[in-house]
Each structure stands twice: as structure tokens, then as C-alpha cells.
Amino acid sequence: MDFSNFVDNLAYMGKGMLGILIVMGAIILVTVLLNKIFSADNKK
Amino acid sequence: MEFIEFLYENIVENFSWQMLVMWAIGGVLVFLAIKKDMEPTLLLPIGFGAILVNLPGVMQKVVDETGRPVLDSFGNVQYDAGPLSTLFDAGIANELFPLILFIGIGAMIDFGPLLSNPKLMIFGAAAQFGIFFTFCAASMFFPINDAASIGIIGAADGPTSIVVAQQLHSQYVGAIMVAAYSYMALVPIIQPPVIKLLTTKKERLIRMPYAAKSVSKTTKILFPIIITAIAGLVAPESVYLVGFLMFGNLIRECGVLNSLSDTAQNVLANLITIFLGITIASKMYYEQFLKPETLMILGLGLIAFIFDTAGGVVFAKILNIFLPKSKKLNPMIGAAGISAFPMSGRIVHKMGLKEDPQNFLLMHSMGVNVSGQIASVIAGGLILKFFG
Numbered sequence: 345m346d347f348s349n350f351v352d353n354l355a356y357m358g359k360g361m362l363g364i365l366i367v368m369g370a371i372i373l374v375t376v377l378l379n380k381i382f383s384a385d386n387k388k
Numbered sequence: 389m390e391f392i393e394f395l396y397e398n399i400v401e402n403f404s405w406q407m408l409v410m411w412a413i414g415g416v417l418v419f420l421a422i423k424k425d426m427e428p429t430l431l432l433p434i435g436f437g438a439i440l441v442n443l444p445g446v447m448q449k450v451v452d453e454t455g456r457p458v459l460d461s462f463g464n465v466q467y468d469a470g471p472l473s474t475l476f477d478a479g480i481a482n483e484l485f486p487l488i489l490f491i492g493i494g495a496m497i498d499f500g501p502l503l504s505n506p507k508l509m510i511f512g513a514a515a516q517f518g519i520f521f522t523f524c525a526a527s528m529f530f531p532i533n534d535a536a537s538i539g540i541i542g543a544a545d546g547p548t549s550i551v552v553a554q555q556l557h558s559q560y561v562g563a564i565m566v567a568a569y570s571y572m573a574l575v576p577i578i579q580p581p582v583i584k585l586l587t588t589k590k591e592r593l594i595r596m597p598y599a600a601k602s603v604s605k606t607t608k609i610l611f612p613i614i615i616t617a618i619a620g621l622v623a624p625e626s627v628y629l630v631g632f633l634m635f636g637n638l639i640r641e642c643g644v645l646n647s648l649s650d651t652a653q654n655v656l657a658n659l660i661t662i663f664l665g666i667t668i669a670s671k672m673y674y675e676q677f678l679k680p681e682t683l684m685i686l687g688l689g690l691i692a693f694i695f696d697t698a699g700g701v702v703f704a705k706i707l708n709i710f711l712p713k714s715k716k717l718n719p720m721i722g723a724a725g726i727s728a729f730p731m732s733g734r735i736v737h738k739m740g741l742k743e744d745p746q747n748f749l750l751m752h753s754m755g756v757n758v759s760g761q762i763a764s765v766i767a768g769g770l771i772l773k774f775f776g
Contacts, residue, residue, distance in 0.1 A: 360767065
């Protein structure tokens with residue numbers, strides 16, 4: 345067991361979680377935009 | 389007489405007490421599948437396959453021309469499971485089965501609740517925390533490629549686990565698969581205590597009114613295409629993970645391929661599932677499976693699911709600090725961000741009803757649960773980008 349590996353790899357945890365949050369954030373933005381642009385479909 | 393001699397020789401030469409242990413493990417999986425209805429589509433074939441490959445004389449050592457056993461890149465003796473090895477090479481070693489299964493899963497998913505309330509997607513991201521935490525924990529005991537493959541058990545998504553473990557050449561594919569599917573089946577047992585531990589009764593009573601908003605057909609069609617494009621830009625190495633899922637969803641939503649959508653949801657998904665489970669079992673031969681590392685992987689898989697759940701709940705609680713009183717979220721919905729669909733969404737809904745019979749969280753929890761499906765695939769892509 346090498347605890348230093350846990351500490352060393354925390355950077356990946358940070359990068360990974362940040363990466364997912366950014367990607368999901370981008371998907372949220374795109375979805376909000378799609379809903380706004382194509383809400384006209386619903387009115388029809 | 390000859391047959392009796394053969395039978396005696398086969399049992400004496402090839403039998404090992406560890407086979408009994410594997411039969412017991414296979415039996416438990418079959419029991420859980422049939423009696424407890426836990427992921428029966430996968431646990432039953434895996435359980436049956438575990439018994440099958442651990443019968444004396446079934447698994448044959450692969451030998452070279454000189455008769456010496458062939459070792460894999462990790463120094464382990466290679467075994468041939470006959471047609472199961474053929475299926476493994478044809479469908480899992482090249483990741484074909486899990487990817488085809490993704491088409492079926494994509495065709496089954498209705499992104500409607502998520503598209504009508506896209507903010508919920510952020511919980512899908514938060515609930516992937518267990519993957520990275522477990523990766524860090526596993527890296528204390530395993531090489532980096534195995535640690536990353538073990539961490540992805542927390543994706544709560546069998547196909548993603550298979551693809552990542554295979555691409556990272558993990559030597560523990562069998563144990564990882566069994567852990568991934570077993571814990572998915574055990575979500576109703578794992579999640580509630582973690583949610584209760586991290587929330588107060590007052591928080592569990594928070595009501596979240598649901599205002600149904602219709603989503604245009606154009607949005608539903610463009611959504612899978614744009615998600616694929618975004619995933620491709622972020623992690624091109626693994627775009628097919630998201631791509632196959634979204635392709636299945638596009639077939640569903642386009643409105644002109646109803647027959648294909650029906651086939652993908654039912655026939656295709658069922659066919660692949662039948663082969664997937666029993667093929668995974670080819671990696672459950674006792675010499676490969678009964679190792680201390682397997683127990684550790686099962687333990688780490690549990691940690692992954694617990695920390696996924698905790699990640700989603702705690703994230704919701706943090707958001708609540710900044711939200712006005714009228715807009716507070718029921719933090720339990722964060723737990724639905726793991727990809728175990730639809731169990732996790734239903735569990736949160738049931739827990740809400742148990743606290744308050746008028747608190748209907750289903751639409752919110754299902755929206756979060758679907759976002760977990762997308763986020764887990766993206767997490768798999770990021771893991772491959774980091775370590776592939």
C-alpha cells in the first residue's frame with residue numbers, strides 16, 4: 345500500500361471532476377439554447 | 389468402463405476445491421437474479437457461466453508448439469474457454485458488445501424530463517465523484533491502468549466499465565464486470581442508508597413542484613447530435629461511447645425509424661445481453677478470479693457507489709446554501725445522478741414518498757438519473773483520455 349499514490353492522483357480527481365462539470369455545463373447551455381430557439385415548434 | 393475411467397481421471401486431475409467456491413459464487417448470483425430480481429438479465433448468465441467454466445476439464449491451458457503454457461502480458465497462464473473465448477474475442481475484447489448495447493440503451497432513454505429542466509444535469513456530473521475518489525484509493529494498491537479501470541465501476545454503467553477496462557488492458561476485467569453489475573443490482577440496498585446519513589429529515593421533506601414543460605421535437609432530435617459533437621471535441625478517443633448511446637436515442641426520437649427503435653430497444657439489447665453475461669463469465673475461472681485482488685476490487689467498487697451517492701447529495705446541499713428558500717432542492721435527488729437507470733431515480737422517489745406521501749420527486753429524480761447516464765459515459769471518456 346502506497347499512500348503517496350493517493351495524494352499524487354488527487355490532481356486527476358480535480359481535473360476529472362472539473363472536466364465533467366465543464367462538459368455538463370456546456371450541455372446545459374446548449375439545451376437551454378435549443379429550448380429557447382425551438383420553442384416556436386411547441387407554439388405551432 | 390472406459391467412461392468411468394475417464395470420469396475418474398477428469399475429476400481427480402482437474403478438480404480443485406476452489407471450483408466449489410466458484411460454483412457457490414455462481415449459485416449466489418443465480419439466486420440473487422431469480423429470487424431477489426437483482427439485474428437478472430446479467431447476474432443470471434454471469435452466475436451460470438461461472439459454474440460452467442469452473443467444471444473440471446472445461447478450461448484448457450493455451451500451450452505453444454513445445455507444449456509449454458502461454459502466458460499473458462501479466463505473466464498469468466492463459467486459458468481457453470472454447471466458444472466463450474471466441475465470443476469474448478469477437479465481442480468484448482474489441483468492445484463491440486457493450487457499444488452495440490449502448491445503441492439499445494440510447495433507444496430506451498427518454499431525455500424529455502431532462503430537456504425540460506436541463507439544470508438537473510449538473511447532478512449527473514457531481515455524482516461521478518465516486519469514480520475519481522475510488523481511482524485515487526485503488527492507486528494505493530494497483531497499477532494506474534487497473535486503478536482507473538476499478539474506479540470506473542463507479543460509473544454504475546456496465547458497458548462503460550467494460551470498454552474502459554478493456555482499453556486500459558486491465559488484468560481484472562472479470563472482477564470489475566462482476567462488481568459493476570452486482571452493485572448496480574444492489575443500488576436499492578446501498579443508496580438509502582448513505583442518503584439518510586447525509587441528509588436531515590427536514591431536507592428530505594423539501595418539496596419540489598414539477599411544472600411540465602413540453603420539449604420540441606427539433607430539440608429532441610438535435611440533442612443527441614450535439615452531445616456527440618461536444619463529447620467528440622472533449623475526448624475524441626472515446627467519442628463512440630457517447631456516440632453509440634446518442635445514435636440509439638436519435639433512432640428513437642427521429643420519428644421515422646420506429647421499427648429500428650423497437651428492434652434496438654428489445655431484440656438487439658436482449659440478444660447482446662444474453663451473450664454479454666455469459667461471455668464475461670469466461671473470465672471467472674477460479675485461477676483468475678479467486679485472488680485477494682478480487683476481494684479488494686469488490687470492496688473498492690462498493691466505495692465507488694457510496695461516494696457517487698455522497699457526491700450527488702452533498703453537491704445538492706451546497707447548492708441549497710445559495711438558493712432562496714422557495715427554490716431549495718431536495719438533496720436526495722443528487723443521489724439519482726449515478727447512472728444506474730432507472731433504479732436510482734425510483735429509490736429517491738420512494739424515499740421522498742416515505743417521508744411525505746405528497747412529495748413527488750419522480751420527474752426530478754428521473755431527469756437527474758438520465759443525466760447520470762450521459763455523465764458516466766463522459767467520465768469514462770475522460771478516464772481514457774487521462775490514462776489511455
